[in-house]
Amino acid sequence: MPPSIHPVDLVAALRQKHLTPAIVFLTSRRACDEAMDSFDHADVVLPPARQDQIAAALERVIAQFPSIAEHPLIDTVKRIGVAAHHAGHLPSWKIAVEELMRQGCLDAVFATTTLAAGVDFPARTVVITQSSIRKSRDFTDLTIGEVQQIAGRAGRRGKDQVGFAIITPSPYIDLGVLTKGLTGHPEAIDSQFTITYPMVLNLLKAHPHEQIQAILAKSFAQFQLNQRAELLERKLDDIHAQLEPYGPRVCTDWITQWQTFDQARRQKSPRHQIRREEAPEVSARFHFLTPGRVVGLTRGRGIVLRQYRSKGQKNPMVTVLRPDGAVTECPATTVTDVFDRVFDCEETSTYPWCTAESFDALSHQLTELPGRLPVLPILVSKDAEPLPDAIVQSLGDFPCPTCPSRPACQKDFALASRLRQEQQRHMKSIQALRTSLWHRFQERVEVLQQFGYLTPHGQLTAEGEWARLIRIDHSLLITELIRAEAFSGADPAVLTGVMASIAHDDDRPGAFPRISTGLSSLLGQVRKLAESLSPYEDPPLLRGDVAALAERWIAEPALTWIGLCRLTTMAEGDIYRLLARTLEFLSQIHTLKATHPSLAESAAKAIALIRRGVLEELP
Structure with a gap:
């Protein structure tokens, strides 16, 4: 691919093809500033009439915002008719650039993608020079929504019959990302609603405690959580239909009965048993780390290929497919987030623990994941479930050895047990989704009570009255x-x-x-x-x-x-x-x-x- 087009040559080509005014989207603030610096020694300048028009428009803006009178870019703006617009500039300068653009004084504005959202700033042409954007200290691919926001700036209502979105060549551009962005569906909007301590205090100031759960239930955040719960409920119906052929036998709950019997049969002497000490959070999360689940790790994200316990110590472990195609073994404690996204994974008993077709599909799906994914709320029981001292004293406590259903139970247990576990996971997830906002609210209430901002009955104390402000x-x-x-x-x-x-x-x-x-x-x-x-x-x-x-x-x-x-x-x-x-x-x-x-x-x-x-x- 040829090198990137020089900013001076790019603006000259846009003028020649009558594609101005244009917004040129660059990767960073520095790129915008360097683009402006490249015009310091440019030979092509605007005609005197255009320069006078820009100077007059600037004088009107400077009268309103005197702070930009000495701005270092003013000379380039007057002489060349181009400007830069990014978050490193003062708001008054950005307002000035936007006003000059609206009045038709500028031919090009070099900007970061922050200009694409939230500002009424159209142009005849937008020039896309990148497929990634700098966020914090890393570069990440543009999302579909960001690409469409950028392209949506092309075309001025009432002035242009058509807008133009141009992609310029660059050795660092990924056309696949931009093609997907221009043709795909934007990512779903995720609620950013969070329950804060002042919100809790102000809600309790205005409403009785028993009314607040109904208020939270009307929020957009809970609406989205309910949608995810409804999706799981449909999956739960499918699992219930699959479990119907394995209906009650001699034992009402034959799956649990056979599992207990099988464990008792395989149980070793107590002196050989290893006692596992796991944090409740790890135990609760491990239940959801099933093959195909998307998880967040201490570094990046991945898809679970299998879960198991290590030999000897019996610590919970997961095998994870990384975005670079690597398959790694890591403790379940390294999983930081469990996302509400599961892909189909056809398991195998040998490395890489899934079929070649599944591996290729999962690798592709992992690279296509959006930047944000909904996190699966996992409720952690405050009281650890006690382990039984012994499953049974003897196999004679079970009817299984002489039960007529024993061959069928032994044959069907593996599949029925897997369906039962999936059913239980979905039920816990649904409960967590339906009640997560209310649980977060209750957690905040407990903290505020602990610090003395609320009484044990949920009333604001004297300190809570001013803290809510x-x-x-x-x-x-x-x-x-x-x-x-x-x-x-x-x-x-x-x-x-x-x-x-x-x-x-x-x-x-x-x-x-x-x-x-x-x-x-x-x-x-x-x-x-x-x-x-x-x-x-x-x-x-x-x-x-x-x-x-x-x-x-x-x-x-x-x-x-x-x-x-x-x-x-x-x-x-x-x-x-x-x-x-x-x-x-x-x-x-x-x-x-x-x-x-x-x-x-x-x-x-x-x-x-x-x-x-x-x-x-x-x-």
């Missing part, structure tokens, strides 16, 4: 910090630094200003408390370097936005989002004026100091 991420950590008076005497700059460290969720490295002694000491206390709360709430990153940046913005009111950006290698768009999110956290604390007036006043001072410069331009 903190409706942000890591709410339990923040309310516990307030109860511990960790912010007592903290000035607005230190308070802002702590809130910024809690709000920030990006571990991207960079250069930052040095942290002050007071903020460093307080962050040490916050880390200890966050670690103690980890069983109840995922701890934040609590980066001291990021906290120092927010602290500096508050501690030095004369510091300009450009000066702040020079203190770090962080992109200014990321700095803006950090401070905007910190502002949201401080606003929540400011609502505690009635119960914590001193802390609320400190938050109010911090809010006033944050909202200056760039942060005054947008609501």
Whole structure:
């Protein structure tokens, strides 16, 4: 395949073919910035009339958003008629680019795929230069939905009779991914509904405890869970039909009776038995790790080919097919997620534990899996099921040796037992799906009762009344910090630094200003408390370097936005989002004026100091 087209040549070709304005989707922010840099020495410039049109449009936008007056890309935008648009830019700059595009001033915009969703930003042409996207620190293939979102930007209503989606050559592009994206059905929408501690407090404030289960049952999340349960119920009906030929015999439950008899017959002397000590979570999960099940592992995902117990120790083990085609043996404890997705797997008794046709089909299906899969909720019994001291004292306790049904039981047991186990798995899954939201709600209630925000009867305590006003991420950590008076005497700059460290969720490295002694000491206390709360709430990153940046913005009111950006290698768009999110956290604390007036006043001072410069331009 030929190398990628140079950005200058690409824009020239689009202009020649009358395919402008165009949005060129690139893999990363850096790729967008490098594309803009390539025009610094370009010979082709716009006619003076076009340049004047762009300059006039920019003046109108700059009058509304003065912060972009010195933006380094303005000269290229005026001279060439191209711009860049990605999350590393200020919101005001992105608004300016969008406005210039709507007015027909630009011929091309280099953007990341974040532009494809959530923004009314059409063009005559979209240019797809990639089949993967950078997420966190890894590249993953574009999903069908993302490809269709990108292609959907082609064509302006009322201006173009047809839109064009162009795929440019690249040595790193996978046409199969894009073909599937353009012709396939988008992935199903998955509810992102989560039950948080503030939600529980506010629900119990507004409704009696006995009404909340019915409220949760009306959510879209429960609707999706019910759909998955209904699918399993249809499978359960099929299994029930398959079990009908193995109906009751002399024993009402002959499958259990024969299994107990067979175990007693094979049972060895007690001194040779190995006692298994397994965590309840592992035991509950192992029941669902059947051939064909898609599972999440500590590294990546895979499909279970078989389950067994290791010799000697009898630890639960699984054989897993990996995306690279490798078949690995690993303990069941390495399984992190059990997904609600099972493929047909024709088992065999020899490696690779399934037929060649099944192996090829599973390998293909594994590579075709969407990025997100619904996780199967598995209920773990709090009380471990006691093991019997001995299955039986003697075989004479069973009628099986002289029972007339014995030959039929012995012949049919293997298949009937497998169907029974599958039936039980589906029944447990259905129960978990139908009640998982309610169980999560109950778990949150128990934690809030443990920490004193709720009474044993589910009523809000005095602390629960003000804690329900903190409706942000890591709410339990923040309310516990307030109860511990960790912010007592903290000035607005230190308070802002702590809130910024809690709000920030990006571990991207960079250069930052040095942290002050007071903020460093307080962050040490916050880390200890966050670690103690980890069983109840995922701890934040609590980066001291990021906290120092927010602290500096508050501690030095004369510091300009450009000066702040020079203190770090962080992109200014990321700095803006950090401070905007910190502002949201401080606003929540400011609502505690009635119960914590001193802390609320400190938050109010911090809010006033944050909202200056760039942060005054947008609501």
